[in-house]
Amino acid sequence: MVELVIKDLVAGYGNVSVLHNVSLDVPNGQTVALLGTNGNGKSTLMRCVAGLIKPTAGSILLHDEGREIDLAACSPKQIVGHGVAMVPEGRRLFPLLTVEENLTLGAYRTEARAKLAGNIDFCYGLFPRLAERKTQQAGSMSGGEQQMLAVARSLMSEPKLLLIDEPSVGLAPILVSQMIEKIGELRESRGLTILMAEQNFNQAIKIADKGYIIVHGEIAFASKDATDLRENEMVKSYYLGA
Ligand SMILES: Nc1ncnc2c1ncn2[C@@H]1O[C@H](COP(=O)(O)OP(=O)(O)O)[C@@H](O)[C@H]1O
Ligand SMILES: [Mg+2]
Numbered sequence: 001m002v003e004l005v006i007k008d009l010v011a012g013y014g015n016v017s018v019l020h021n022v023s024l025d026v027p028n029g030q031t032v033a034l035l036g037t038n039g040n041g042k043s044t045l046m047r048c049v050a051g052l053i054k055p056t057a058g059s060i061l062l063h064d065e066g067r068e069i070d071l072a073a074c075s076p077k078q079i080v081g082h083g084v085a086m087v088p089e090g091r092r093l094f095p096l097l098t099v100e101e102n103l104t105l106g107a108y109r110t111e112a113r114a115k116l117a118g119n120i121d122f123c124y125g126l127f128p129r130l131a132e133r134k135t136q137q138a139g140s141m142s143g144g145e146q147q148m149l150a151v152a153r154s155l156m157s158e159p160k161l162l163l164i165d166e167p168s169v170g171l172a173p174i175l176v177s178q179m180i181e182k183i184g185e186l187r188e189s190r191g192l193t194i195l196m197a198e199q200n201f202n203q204a205i206k207i208a209d210k211g212y213i214i215v216h217g218e219i220a221f222a223s224k225d226a227t228d229l230r231e232n233e234m235v236k237s238y239y240l241g242a
Contacts (some may be wrong), residue, residue, distance in 0.1 A: 001028045002064045002083065002160040002193050004049065009058035011048050018044045019217045021058065026161070031187050031194040033204040033211035035235070041217040042197035043089050046165045049195070050086040051076035062161065080109060085159035089166050089197075091150040095139025099130050102138050102149055106156030115158060123152035126182060126189075144175040151183070155190065162186070164196045168203055176203055183207060201238045205230050213238075 004026040012018040018041045026032045036042050047053045049060055051074055060071040062082060069082055093102055103123060107116045124131035127148040133141060138149055147167060154162060167183060168176040180200075184207030186192045198204035205211065211229040213221040223229035 002062060003028050004161055004193070004195065005059075005061045005063065006045075006049070007059045007061075009045070009048060009055050009060065011044060011053055011055040011058075013044075013053075017056075017217070019048070019055075022214070022217070022219055023058075024212050024219065024222065026193055026195045027209075028193055029187065029191060030209040031184065031196060031207050033208035033229070034195060034197045034214060035199070035201050035204060035211055035238070036197075036214040037199050037238070040214045042199075042214060043165055044217075045214070046086060046088075046163050046195070046197055048072070049079075049163055050084065050088075051079040064160070080157055083158065083160035084163065085154040085157045085161075086163040087150045087154045087165060087167065089169070091146050093138040093146055093149055093153070096137055098135050098137060099141075099149055100134040102153050103130075103156050106153035107158075109157050112156060112158040116156070119156050119158070122190075123155060126155075126185070127152055143170045144172065144179070147171060147175075147179060148182075151179075155186075160193060162192050162194045164194060166197055166199065168198060168200045176200060177206075180204065180207055201235055205235065211235075 007023050009019050009022040034042050048055050055072050062069040062071050071079055103120055107113055129145055130148055130152055167179050180203045208229060210223045210225050212219050213234055221232055221234050
């Protein structure tokens with residue numbers, strides 16, 4: 001049982017402030033979409049949760065089995081240790097290492113090392129393409145395959161909360177819907193709690209239990225549930241490309 005609760009988060013780069021009092025929550029077992037077009041602060045928020053940027057105000061709390069963990073006070077390594085994994089924008093694979101080596105490196109956490117073999121099997125089941133390519137260098141694979149590997153590698157750390165930053169970016173349209181469907185399956189198959197940043201509203205709302213729209217670093221809309229998200233006028237207008 002994990003829940004991510006962000007309250008009044010303020011963060012940025014140097015003296016440029018990007019996030020202005022952002023509040024959101026990701027309830028246990030839900031897939032929550034953080035929707036927004038380019039440059040509105042999605043990745044900045046994800047980096048704050050992963051500990052790569054320290055917020056200047058507000059709180060990032062992880063409720064885990066009755067404990068309350070202040071992620072803003074933790075190092076990125078400690079955050080991984082608390083069961084939070086991120087699939088970063090741009091994937092950040094080890095290009096010269098093979099698929100299987102990349103997966104193995106994802107399991108450096110003690111809890112994850114014990115389950116390494118089982119988790120590799122799970123990843124190959126989820127993405128059979130990776131099994132076919134296990135000895136191929138990650139950098140020589142297509143964009144879609146690399147995104148599969150980035151998602152699979154994040155699962156190797158045995159996360160409870162998964163942060164996925166723009167899984168659809170740079171993929172051919174047919175691969176976008178496949179990738180989104182696979183992410184949708186993780187809620188059931190792994191019991192994962194997911195925060196997914198996307199600018200592809202149309203695809204993201206297919207699997208989201210609820211969502212937020214971020215505009216210029218502020219939450220412009222917070223949905224109650226999936227229906228509320230799909231029927232929102234702002235979502236529809238982005239969806240139609242307005
Ligand atoms: N490393 C950085 N240094 C300075 N400014 C940045 C950096 N990364 C992002 N920004 C700025 O922060 C704002 C939000 O960016 P980002 O969080 O990447 O948005 P999104 O992920 O929604 O596209 C943009 O104005 C961007 O230029
Ligand atoms: Mg981004």
